[in-house]
Structures are given as C-alpha cells and as structure tokens.
Amino acid sequence: MEKKDILILKRIKNRCEEIDYLKKRFGAEYETFIRDRAYFNAVLMCVMQISGFSGELSADFRSETSRRIPWSGIIGIKNAAAHDHGTPDEELLWETVVKDVPALAELCASYPDRARINTAK
Numbered sequence: 001m002e003k004k005d006i007l008i009l010k011r012i013k014n015r016c017e018e019i020d021y022l023k024k025r026f027g028a029e030y031e032t033f034i035r036d037r038a039y040f041n042a043v044l045m046c047v048m049q050i051s052g053f054s055g056e057l058s059a060d061f062r063s064e065t066s067r068r069i070p071w072s073g074i075i076g077i078k079n080a081a082a083h084d085h086g087t088p089d090e091e092l093l094w095e096t097v098v099k100d101v102p103a104l105a106e107l108c109a110s111y112p113d114r115a116r117i118n119t120a121k
Contacts, residue, residue, distance in 0.1 A: 001111065012108050017105065
C-alpha cells in the first residue's frame with residue numbers, strides 16, 4: 001500500500017463520518033433525505049468528495065479491495081452529478097449512503113493501521 005493511499009483513506013473516512021453525522025442529525029429516512037435539500041446537498045457534497053478522493057487511490061489498492069468496495073461506481077458518482085445538470089439520481093445517492101458509505105468507512109478504519117506497519121520498513 002502506498003503512503004499516499006493512507007492519506008486519501010483518512011480523507012475518505014472523514015467524509016464518511018460527516019455523512020454519518022448528517023444521518024444522525026437529520027434522520028436516516030429516505031423521505032427526509034429527498035425532501036430536505038440542505039440534508040441532500042450536504043450529503044451530496046461529501047459523496048462527491050469521496051468520489052474524487054477515490055479516483056486518487058492507487059490502481060493497485062482499488063484492485064486489491066474491489067470485492068469489498070465498488071470503486072468504479074463511487075468514482076462515477078462525481079461525473080454523473082457534474083454532467084447531469086445538477087440533478088443526481090436521489091435513489092442511487094441514498095443507496096450509496098446506506099450501503100456503500102458504511103462499508104467504505106469500515107475499510108478506511110481498518111487499513112491505516114496495517115499500512116503503517118507496511119510502510120515502517
């Protein structure tokens with residue numbers, strides 16, 4: 001694992017934690033998510049940042065973890081939102097928040113400790 005990947009995973013983890021905070025603050029209900037545009041837009045910004053950060057991870061790391069995390073789908077979210085005239089698919093975004101973000105947070109939490117061991121050589 002490259003040292004750069006460790007730093008990127010920390011950034012991704014921070015955005016995942018922000019999404020978790022938003023879910024606790026606004027509620028973890030889809031109806032609230034699509035109705036409250038402040039909630040929706042705050043989550044969208046975090047997901048777009050995660051998408052951008054994910055594209056900066058090394059190809060080796062993404063390949064190594066691709067069974068756990070759908071990297072191509074996550075990376076594609078930023079492009080889809082940017083080129084869809086500002087109206088991303090609400091259901092797809094919510095599915096990402098509910099399914100992918102928790103898995104991604106777990107992955108990010110597990111790798112930095114192992115990576116420090118590998119880079120300490």
